[in-house]
Amino acid sequence: MENLLEKITQLEIEHDGLDPEIVKKRNVKLGLRNLNGTGVVAGITSKGQVKGYERRGGHNIAVPGKLYYCGYDVEEIVKNVEQDRRFGYDETVYLLLTGELPAAGDLESFSRELASRRALPEVAKKIIRFNSENDDLMGALHGAISALHKFDSNPRSTDIGDVTRQCIDLIAKFPTIIACNYNVLRSDDSKSHPLYEPDEGLGTAENFLYMLDGKIPDKAGAHIFDIALILHAEHGGGNNSTFTVRTVSSTLTDTYMAICAGIASLAGYLHGGASESVAGMMDDMKNKLRDLEDDDEISAYLNEILEKKQYDRSGKIYGLGHAVYTVSDPREPILKEKALYLAREAGRLSEYHLYEKVADLSVKIIRKKKGKRACPNVDFYSGFVYDMLGIPRELFTPIFAMSRVAGWAAHRIEEIIQGKLIRPSYTSSLSDMNSYIPLSRR
16 A cells, blocks of 8 residues: 555656646636736625735835725724724624624624623533544534534524524634633643633633633733734634635534635645744744854854755745735734833843844845845744734644634635635646546556
8 A cells, every 4th residue: 555655656757747837828817816816806895804015107116015904904903903902803803794894782782792702512621522533623613613513403494594603603602612722732641630610701802811810811821812802803804714614604504614725725834824834943042043143153054044044944034025915014014012111020031132133134134135125024033922912832733724814704705705716727737638448458
């Protein structure tokens, strides 16, 4: 069997590889991208708008990045939430689902509704407690959401009322499921960690931090975590996981299947794992470099990363660069400010300055080595922020899912209302067709 698998693998590599000239010759939008790197426009959405370019004189000109939720600047949302000294993720969810900012009474009612739906059925918790042969928390999240299908009396309905109920229920339950999965992962034969019940008196951010260890988090840390959830909640219809949810939803499959598709996409190495990879890259740098204040030594290491000689040899400086933002990612300076605050509180300023130095040097090195502009993105500081909040690294990507489920839900509802099956076209890479060869002659 092993030799057969090797043979099949080699044949796959031989036949499935792609000649770049074919892509260019046939004007194929590989990865649904134009030749200049911008995304192919495949749909219309009111949920999120990502701006990194402006059209001037027939050309795309890179501009400072902007992110809008239903037409509202996310930087303004964060600014106002912070000025009011309140939590803003629930308001963001309401906005994404409805397209409107909630009045105070509507927001209070919506937050109560989320709070009432956070608890899991006992049978669902038994499923979560089931022993596993691996510690994949994204796989565990996928399995748990799939299992919730069993506890819905009308799971296959695509009536917008039912879909809205299901989406709100999943948005409420994601933090509970992720926290439960984590505590099951921490359990072993000698110690079984409790699965903490959500506290209806706490909001989304506070509840999640509480359910990790049963301790009420401090308000300052919970507020910072809430801001991180707001910043990750939505990013337009073109990011891979949201587009996946929309594609699957366009077939009129059920809500659980559609959201599981989003989880599967986000679990992919190239989409959801960047904050974890940034943390790993920084650890590797700290272990290998002699002087973490020496720009030349750091620059040499970063150059070797691009040459696939350091860290995971992928050729990527993690947390740098973005498909749309090239001048700046509007979410990054917000998280950078939070990282500075937490680093001061935790006595980790030298580590913060290393992050800052790596970001600055990387921008220059990528420009010089690859001739293109790149900026630090939302993932560069997010893992550092989570770490200083006491959040384990294996939760970084599940937290991304916990926040982004709001955007997935909003896009699913919009896709069903718009009602058009997504079906792109592929061109063949073969130059001619083959004549079938009888088995006896092969």
